[in-house]
C-alpha cells in the first residue's frame with residue numbers, strides 16, 4: 001500500500017567517493033508540516049535535498065510523493081516545488097517572461113496564482129531580473145514555485161544573503177500563501193532562531209547523521225532547561241547535562257534530555273530551552289571537531 005507520508009526515507013546513505021555525506025538517515029514527512037532541516041556547514045543538508053529531488057542516487061530506501069526520485073524524476077518534478085541553494089533566475093528576463101516560461105515547463109503552474117502572489121511584493125511584472133534586489137529576486141522565485149499546485153516544497157537555504165526584513169517577508173509569504181495544512185515544506189537554514197516560531201518539526205543533522213527528528217511540541221515536553229546560581233554549578237555538572245551555557249540575562253543554565261534529577265530541580269528554575277540551545281547541544285561546532 002502506498003504510504004500516506006510525502007517522504008519516506010529508510011537507512012538513506014549517500015557518498016562522494018569515500019566521503020559519507022549522509023549516513024543511515026531515516027525519517028517520514030507527513031502532510032501539513034513545516035519542517036526545518038538544521039545542521040552546520042557540511043552536515044549533509046544539501047546532499048539529502050539533492051536525493052529528495054532525484055539529483056543524486058542513494059543507498060537505502062527513499063520515496064518522495066510515492067515515487068522513486070531518480071527513476072521517476074520527471075514525474076516527481078511536476079509534483080514538487082523546489083528552490084536549490086544555487087538558485088538563479090536569468091538576469092535578462094522580465095518577470096512576466098518567467099511566468100510564461102513556467103507555464104510552458106510546469107503543468108501544475110498557475111500564471112494567475114503567480115501574479116496574485118507577486119502582487120504582495122513590490123516587484124512589477126515588467127521588471128527585469130537584473131534590476132531587482134537580492135531580496136526581490138528571492139520573492140519572485142518563491143512566487144513562481146508557490147504557484148505550482150504541489151504537495152511538497154523543498155527550500156535549500158532560501159534566505160541566504162537577505163536582510164532581516166526580506167527574510168521576514170519571505171517566510172510570511174510562504175506561511176500565508178503556501179502552507180494550508182495539507183501541503184508540507186522542508187526548509188534548510190542556518191537561521192535557527194528566526195525560523196523556530198514557524199516550524200512544526202525539526203530534523204537536525206550532524207556529520208551526515210540525523211541527530212534529532214522531533215515535533216516542536218515534543219521538543220518542549222522532552223528537553224528541560226534549568227537556570228541556576230553559580231553555587232549549584234558543581235552539582236549540575238555532576239548530573240551530566242547535554243549542555244551547560246549562559247541563558248538570557250547571563251544566568252548559568254543547563255540543558256537536560258528529560259527531567260533533571262529531583263535534587264537539582266530544587267537548586268534551579270526550569271525554563272523552556274530554545275531550538276538554538278538544542279542545536280548547539282546536539283551538533284558539534286565545526287571548529288572543535290577533530291579531523292581525521
Ligand SMILES: Nc1ncnc2c1ncn2[C@@H]1O[C@H](COP(=O)(O)OP(=O)(O)OP(=O)(O)O)[C@@H](O)[C@H]1O
Pocket residue numbers: 016019020021039040041042043044045046047048
Ligand atoms: N560534489 C561534492 N563532491 C564531494 N564532496 C561533496 C560534494 N558536495 C558535498 N560534499 C561533501 O559532503 C558533505 C556534506 O555537504 P553538504 O553540501 O550536503 O552539506 P550542507 O549541510 O548542505 O552544508 P552547508 O550548510 O554548508 O550548505 C561535506 O563534507 C561536503 O564537503
